[in-house]
Amino acid sequence: MPLKTVKTDTAEALTLEWILHVRNYKLTLDKNLCVGCQICALACPKEAIKLEKQPKIPGEKAKHAKIDIDLEKCNFCAICDILCPYGAIKVTVNGEHLLSVVEKESFPQLIRDIQVDTSKCPVDCVECEEACPLDLIKVTRLTADKKIVEDADSLSEKEKSELQVKIDIQEERCPCCRICEFNCPEGVLTVRKIFHGKINIHAGKCPEGCTDCLDVCPITGALYLSDDKVYVNEMFCVYCGACKIVCPVEEALELKRTMIRHTSVRSGAWNKALERLASPVEMTKELKTKGSLKARESVRKRLGWKGT
Amino acid sequence: MQKESKMEAPRIGVFVCECGSQGSIIDVDDLTRYATTLPNVVYAEHMNYPCSSQGQEEIIDAIKKRRLNRVVVAGCSPRLYEPVFRRCVFRAGLNPFLFEMANIREFSLYCHRNTPEEAAEKAKDLVKMAVAKARLLEPLQPIELPVTKKVMVVGGGIAGISAALDLADMGFKVYLVEKTETIGGHMALLDKTFPTLDCSICIEGPKMVDVGRHPNIDIMSYADVLEVDGYVGNFEVKIRKNPRYIIAANCTGCGECRDACPIEYPNPSDMKLGVRKAISVPFDQAVPLIYTINKDYCIECYKCVDACGARQAINFDQKPEEIEANVGAIVVAIGYEMYNPEDMECYGYGKYENVFTALEFERLILAAGPTGGKVIRASDGQKPHSVAFIQCVGSRDINRYEYCSGFCCMYTLKHAVMLKEKYKDDVEVYVFYNDMRSNFKGYEEFFNRAQKSGVNFIRVNLENRRITEESETKNLMVYAETEDGKPVEAEAEMVVLANAAVPVQNATELAKILKIPIGANRFFVECQPKIRPNETDTPGIFLAGACQGLRDIPYCVAHGSGAAAQAAAILGKSKWIVEPLVARVNEDLCSGCGICESVCSYDAVRIEETAGKKLAKVTEGLCRGCGICGAACPVGAIKMPQYTKEQVVAQVRAVLEEVR
Secondary structure, eight states: OOOEEEEEEOSSEEEEEEEOSSOEEEEEEETTTOOOOSHHHHHOTTOOEEEEOOOOOTTSOOOOOEEEEOTTTOOOOOHHHHHOTTOOEEEEETTBOOOHHHHTTSSOOBOOEEEEOGGGOOTTOOHHHHHOTTOOEEEEEEOTTOOEESOGGGSOHHHHHHOEEEEEEOGGGOOOOOHHHHHOTTOOEEEEOSEEEEEEEOGGGSOTTOOHHHHHOSSBTTEEEETTEEEEOTTTOOOOOHHHHHOSSTTTEEEEEEEEOBOOOOOHHHHHHHHHHSOHHHHHHHHHHHHHHHHHHHHHHHHOOOOO | OOOOOSSSOOOEEEEEEOTTTHHHHSOHHHHHHHHHTSTTEEEEEEESOTTSHHHHHHHHHHHHHTTOSEEEEEESOHHHHHHHHHHHHHHTTSOTTSEEEEETIIIIIITTTTOHHHHHHHHHHHHHHHHHHHHTOOOOOOEEEEOOSEEEEEOOSHHHHHHHHHHHHTTOEEEEEOSSSSSOGGGGGOSEETTTTEEHHHHHHHHHHHHHHOTTEEEEOSEEEEEEEEETTEEEEEEEEOOOSBOTTTOOOOOHHHHHOOOEEEOGGGTTSSEEESEEOSSTTOSSOOOEEOTTTOOOOOHHHHHHGGGOOBOTTOOOEEEEEEESEEEEOOOEEEOOGGGOGGGTBTTBTTEEEHHHHHHHHSTTSTTTTOOOOTTTSOOOSEEEEEEEESBTOTTSBOSOOSSHHHHHHHHHHHHHHHHGGGOEEEEEESOOOOOSTTHHHHHHHHHHTTOEEEEOOSTTOEEEEOTTTOOEEEEEEOTTSOEEEEEESEEEEEEOEEEOTTHHHHHHHHTOOBOTTSSBOOSBTTTBTTBOSSTTEEEOGGGTSOOOHHHHHHHHHHHHHHHHHHHTOSEEEEOSOSOEEOTTTOOOOOHHHHHOTTSOEEEEEETTEEEEEEOTTTOOOOOHHHHHOTTOOEEOTTSOHHHHHHHHHHHHTTTO
């Protein structure tokens, strides 16, 4: 059988496949999870991913951009899979989600730093679950013998006092917006963002009544409307850029990524991705930091120097 | 010892050949008598075989005895025999160009076989014309060309390897230009060779290593031939080495970069059944053993750079490198490709998972192949219990490739025997063939071995064959009809198609660069199909292997050696002698208008300015003596020796004399 390269595009998913006699490479883009942000398209080393802006229908909300992947260019390296903040892309080899670029340390992984201390959770609190804009949190209550409790009211006071709270977060799909953290009344959750940056909306440049950016923003509360103008709440913005893509005016919306939290590796591919996702300046900064760390490390090794 | 014949009055001798049926249709006595009546003819005779040694001795005797200073032979084609008779008159002490041939075989006998009287009349006219021209013949001196003692071999398959090794062993410097990353060609991809079932790479590998280590061979792999100029003995070639992004001198072939590389892509050497890394070699025995980065797939993570470390063999900024070289001869051995049968829907290749081509099967059964030598189906990874081989897919098909690909019958027998020997009674093998072509040494015996090993041979018509797939089992139903029209069918768990071998994609492009003819079927055209199978029409350029016509390994080796011997015949000489039948420019008449330059197909005539005067200059090595420039020159400044205006007009006058 000759090599088969297959691309299937359905309402649910976009699938790319290399079917070889001994291997099967598959990339699946889950359209229900994709928010049409810039990350994968910017990061792709083969420039295989294109964003297609969707036409605006008058009277309807703006739709987020659609992603198209060129089967001719894609090499199934899975960098898009690694970097998608929403976990919308999955690359598998022979059905297994084992990423060679990660295994060979040729590309870093995003750090999703989500700390949960459920010991402080009030038993009947579901604030985080309700606050999550992407429905990634599930709060469950367990009895002392680890049984899930559906209806806490039916329990006795003693049983109630023994209840434990369990918070399940689908981390691989979490862009770390921190909304859960801020809605938690007890400070149970601590979230650090993956992408750091700067976003500005120059309201003066916005077209009259345009809320396209707000329409597509997947993080409720990151953008908000006041006096018919859209404003930013940087506290929650994940700097994914879905808004930037749909903004009809060049300078109305400014978005800059300055830092991406990732595991430490030496990788040219990462440097290039960082250069495109952030800027050459940020890339140079990171290289310098790595360089000075490395220099310090070698000095320490050779001279036994214990400097700060 | 040559006499100056120009000053003497012509004394022409005419020798009429009786060979073959000439005598029975044309009255050679009458023709000879007629010849004696022609002006300046002092002697005429007819003989049985003027081209034989005895015949030539008789001609030499006659020249000496009768003091002949011009010779006409009325016989067959000058293309074949003119050189023979030129040497003959030279041996008699005459300038070899004081000879003329009347082709009474093709022009008279062959085309007027049913009208002997008219044939005889025409023969007389032809002799009369030849005599008229002979009267005006002038002695000419041969042209000597210098010879560069280097050779370029294009294509590093087994034919090219064979040619390169032979030439290098003879002491000539060889540039072996190979398009892919490694030499070895198709043979390096095969598991076994028929009829001995020798391991293919085990017998080719040592040859490849010899090439790699030979001090006289410079392998230029991953390279293309861009330009070829010049002529026999003096070709100027331009070669582009494509960037591997590896510094060849620093690469030790250790493979540590490959192990560090995270990216895989379908390996063309495995027929894309398996994968190779973005930095890798196509197979372990590659020569030269230099890794290559495929930038179409590389993500430039530079893990390879780390792995390579102090060797520093990786250079991502490498640029293509153009190399110019002078060579005296060129051997073309670019091989063949396999036809992709996806467009023949009746076989379901590309549609049904368990239909393979022969070369894919070869990679499946190869121990070093992508499945580790396990023959397994694509649909379920299981070993098939029945395999059907379908012969002549694309070959012997007037709508696709009319020719027989030559080696498919044998490789199918090989595959069938290998399957039977590997899996014994656990596999049923069917071969749907039309004719079994096993016509070389040991091949028919191998066919017998296959029959004895329990392979089922089913002789069917080439038309009306088709394959369908059982949707559940993914088994295949093969339908065909026997020669007397009876339908036959078989269910097989795997089907292997013996797809046609075809000329390589860029053969036409290379033919243009080399200025050699290519056939309608896109195989290169040899000079003469029977007796000059290695030569092209361009002196100094030779053909080796399957690019001239499909042939299997031993015949490619022999053909490669043949081309090497012929190239060596040029390279071994300090001067290469060519016939002086090239355009001559009369500089007093030439106005430098450039019409000649514009009509020349061989770039042989160019206008050059010397001392403020534009003049046409002929590069003798390039000129093929076609005469177009001479005909086009408005002032008659270009003369074609042996076909001068006076000589041609004299011939025309002679033949029209009686009509007038």
